[in-house]
Amino acid sequence: MSGTFVGMPAFPEAARDAVGNTTLRxxxxxxTHTIRDKRAKAVAELADWQQLREAGKQIKNxxxxxxxxxxxxxxxxxxxxxxxxHWAADADEANRIVADLVKxxxxxxxxxxxxxxTQEIGxxxxxxxxxxxxxxxxLAELIVQLGRDLPSHILVPAIHRNRGEIRDIFxxxxxxxxxxxxxxxxxxxxxxxxxxxxxLREKFLRAKVxxxxxxFMVAETGTLVVFESEGNGRMxxxxxxxxxxxxxxxxxxxxxxxxxxxxxxxxxxxxAERMNPYTSMWTGTTDGDGPSVFHLVLLDNGRTxxxxxxxxxxxxxxxxxxACLNVCPVYERAGGHAYGSVYPGPIGAILSPQLRGTESxxxxxxxxxxxxxxACYEVCPVxxxxxxxxxxxxxxxxxxxxxxxxxxxxxxxxxxWAMDRPGVMAAAERAATRTRRLHPKKVxxxxxxxxxxxxxxxxxxxxxxxxxxEGR
Amino acid sequence: MRVALFVTCVNDAVYxxxxxxxxxxxxxxxxxxxFPPGQTCCGQAQFNTGYRRETEPLxxxxxxxxxxxxxxxxxxxxxxxxxxDNYPRIARxxxxxxxxxxxxxxxxxxxxxxxxxxEFLVDxxxxxxxGAYFPHTVTYHPSxxxxxxxxxxxxxxxxxxxVKGLELRELPGAEECCGFGGTxxxxxxxxxxxxxxxxxxxxxxxGAEVLCGADSSCLMHLGGILxxxxxxxxxxxxxxxxxxxxxxxxx
Numbered sequence: 001m002s003g004t005f006v007g008m009p010a011f012p013e014a015a016r017d018a019v020g021n022t023t024l025r026x027x028x029x030x031x032t033h034t035i036r037d038k039r040a041k042a043v044a045e046l047a048d049w050q051q052l053r054e055a056g057k058q059i060k061n062x063x064x065x066x067x068x069x070x071x072x073x074x075x076x077x078x079x080x081x082x083x084x085x086h087w088a089a090d091a092d093e094a095n096r097i098v099a100d101l102v103k104x105x106x107x108x109x110x111x112x113x114x115x116x117x118t119q120e121i122g123x124x125x126x127x128x129x130x131x132x133x134x135x136x137x138x139l140a141e142l143i144v145q146l147g148r149d150l151p152s153h154i155l156v157p158a159i160h161r162n163r164g165e166i167r168d169i170f171x172x173x174x175x176x177x178x179x180x181x182x183x184x185x186x187x188x189x190x191x192x193x194x195x196x197x198x199x200l201r202e203k204f205l206r207a208k209v210x211x212x213x214x215x216f217m218v219a220e221t222g223t224l225v226v227f228e229s230e231g232n233g234r235m236x237x238x239x240x241x242x243x244x245x246x247x248x249x250x251x252x253x254x255x256x257x258x259x260x261x262x263x264x265x266x267x268x269x270x271x272a273e274r275m276n277p278y279t280s281m282w283t284g285t286t287d288g289d290g291p292s293v294f295h296l297v298l299l300d301n302g303r304t305x306x307x308x309x310x311x312x313x314x315x316x317x318x319x320x321x322x323a324c325l326n327v328c329p330v331y332e333r334a335g336g337h338a339y340g341s342v343y344p345g346p347i348g349a350i351l352s353p354q355l356r357g358t359e360s361x362x363x364x365x366x367x368x369x370x371x372x373x374x375a376c377y378e379v380c381p382v383x384x385x386x387x388x389x390x391x392x393x394x395x396x397x398x399x400x401x402x403x404x405x406x407x408x409x410x411x412x413x414x415x416x417w418a419m420d421r422p423g424v425m426a427a428a429e430r431a432a433t434r435t436r437r438l439h440p441k442k443v444x445x446x447x448x449x450x451x452x453x454x455x456x457x458x459x460x461x462x463x464x465x466x467x468x469x470e471g472r
Numbered sequence: 473m474r475v476a477l478f479v480t481c482v483n484d485a486v487y488x489x490x491x492x493x494x495x496x497x498x499x500x501x502x503x504x505x506x507f508p509p510g511q512t513c514c515g516q517a518q519f520n521t522g523y524r525r526e527t528e529p530l531x532x533x534x535x536x537x538x539x540x541x542x543x544x545x546x547x548x549x550x551x552x553x554x555x556x557d558n559y560p561r562i563a564r565x566x567x568x569x570x571x572x573x574x575x576x577x578x579x580x581x582x583x584x585x586x587x588x589x590x591e592f593l594v595d596x597x598x599x600x601x602x603g604a605y606f607p608h609t610v611t612y613h614p615s616x617x618x619x620x621x622x623x624x625x626x627x628x629x630x631x632x633x634x635v636k637g638l639e640l641r642e643l644p645g646a647e648e649c650c651g652f653g654g655t656x657x658x659x660x661x662x663x664x665x666x667x668x669x670x671x672x673x674x675x676x677x678x679g680a681e682v683l684c685g686a687d688s689s690c691l692m693h694l695g696g697i698l699x700x701x702x703x704x705x706x707x708x709x710x711x712x713x714x715x716x717x718x719x720x721x722x723x
Contacts, residue, residue: 012660019662329649333666369660371653372520373616394522412523419512420529429485448661453696456486463479463488467507
């Protein structure tokens with residue numbers, strides 16, 4: 001797997017590879033089950049979890065309802081604090097703004113804090129096209145970048161890799177980008193972390209430009225907030241002279257006090273920690289402390305369209321904790337790459353087709369990449385009813401009548417027609433049971449089903465015929 | 473008390489034994505059961521596949537067929553969840569699209585009267601010991617809709633625990649989806665089969681003779697995998713276990 005998500009096959013085909021890859025499935029199963037069990041324990045410690053969940057939902061809903069007002073307030077606050085605000089309608093515009101800002105500094109390198117927004121717009125690739133190297137500094141992102149791989153999880157982008165694979169990537173690739181890994185590197189976590197630390201330290205100390213996203217932006221003060229676990233983010237946020245933050249417009253919250261809810265729910269939902277180890281906050285610029293130039297790029301890229309959809313807009317409440325990925329039985333088997341987006345798992349299945357539209361094969365298949373089991377909704381710290389949105393988006397895809405859906409629609413209409421006529425349904429049942437000895441083991445159209453499952457044998461009599469026969 | 477059985481299309485056509493067991497069980501408990509023959513299907517497959525408008529005639533049919541009954545009982549968690557969760561949604565959307573309040577009235581009337589079997593037994597009849605006898609080892613798979621949408625909680629387990637002769641064995645990872653998911657099983661066959669195989673494997677670790685569930689579609693999917701592999705574990709609906717007594721064994 002290398003390169004880009006563009007042109008991914010539809011989910012069922014993409015998932016087939018993962019299902020057949022036993023190493024990948026073992027890696028995923030181990031990692032998701034470990035983190036889901038830890039999360040459940042961390043959440044159970046809070047007696048008011050359901051109230052916190054409701055509060056998070058309400059804060060986000062309120063902000064989204066008045067998004068324009070809070071974004072304008074945020075812009076004023078950031079400018080007042082010495083920052084500059086840029087508005088980007090789409091990925092191209094955001095990438096151009098960032099590339100121009102970097103070029104204006106005369107630098108050819110940037111260090112990056114792990115950020116979903118910059119991945120979403122393909123910033124690293126866009127910068128590379130302009131001759132600028134962007135170095136990921138989050139350990140897992142570093143593994144993905146060095147391995148010329150794609151992220152497969154929101155929080156743990158290299159979740160699909162095991163220690164042995166990581167050691168091989170470090171040994172082969174680190175030297176090409178900076179300080180090489182020691183020859184005798186083993187797969188012990190401490191050695192792997194130390195190799196990454198030394199490799200990254202060089203980059204932190206050299207970089208003049210840092211690029212980040214943000215988990216939250218506080219409208220009243222213009223403060224940006226990043227939650228992280230390793231401290232690499234804080235290095236990028238404090239050492240460079242110029243800091244450029246690219247943030248989705250839905251990340252704004254009205255007040256400083258609103259943070260109290262997410263400070264509790266985000267770490268417990270994502271890493272199962274009571275509090276994340278590093279919470280970095282920055283408000284514009286301060287003389288002699290941290291970056292002297294600060295730019296905020298506010299990214300739309302499909303968010304306004306998503307906001308216009310009454311059912312689908314709840315996806316914008318997402319705080320990217322990835323709890324839904326870790327409990328999803330489909331994600332566990334299919335892996336993150338099958339979702340064809342930087343947002344995999346249940347949230348990706350509802351976010352990507354909304355941000356990107358449902359025209360491509362992969363986006364049209366994502367709303368169906370779920371058994372609607374509801375585990376994702378149950379764990380979501382902002383109560384996004386993911387199954388509801390999935391079914392809503394299925395309707396959108398079906399209405400478009402794309403590949404396979406015209407036939408399906410005809411079949412569904414026919415089924416509804418027959419089922420609205422009990423006589424027709426009873427006659428069909430009788431015809432089926434009378435000929436049941438003649439039924440082939442494989443019925444046309446059920447090939448995929450019968451590959452691994454036997455079809456049920458039809459009974460001698462339907463229930464309604466039994467009922468009638470009882471003389472009732 | 474006028475009680476109607478909503479047997480569901482899958483049970484009617486493929487698993488009539490589940491419907492028959494439900495009737496025998498309810499009648500043994502003194503409930504007068506009626507089967508309105510105009511019933512067909514709740515529309516779950518259409519709705520979940522994205523054909524909401526196509527479900528509307530079925531919502532109307534459900535409303536008309538079960539009008540006037542004090543309670544409607546169904547031996548299917550997912551069909552009960554379809555009515556409870558999605559009929560109001562379908563009605564709201566129809567109203568928003570300017571097609572009136574008719575569906576809203578149907579949903580408003582039907583939803584509070586419709587019960588999944590274990591809910592009806594425990595909440596309405598107030599029984600957990602239904603006088604059943606089933607001398608076998610059983611493990612229980614609480615299907616997603618029963619577990620999460622309906623919130624059946626301990627009800628099915630309490631019913632099973634009260635069955636004479638029955639030994640209940642804990643199913644590891646019980647809350648995980650079996651991978652059926654309606655048309656999901658057809659649209660994503662590989663993932664669906666992988667999920668089903670894992671579920672079957674954990675059921676086999678219990679050493680139980682019977683894999684019990686309260687949703688025939690999940691049992692069809694798991695039963696299909698078990699039969700294809702030739703595994704010796706029998707899928708059985710909760711109603712079929714509860715229907716048998718010492719004097720009159722059901723299975």
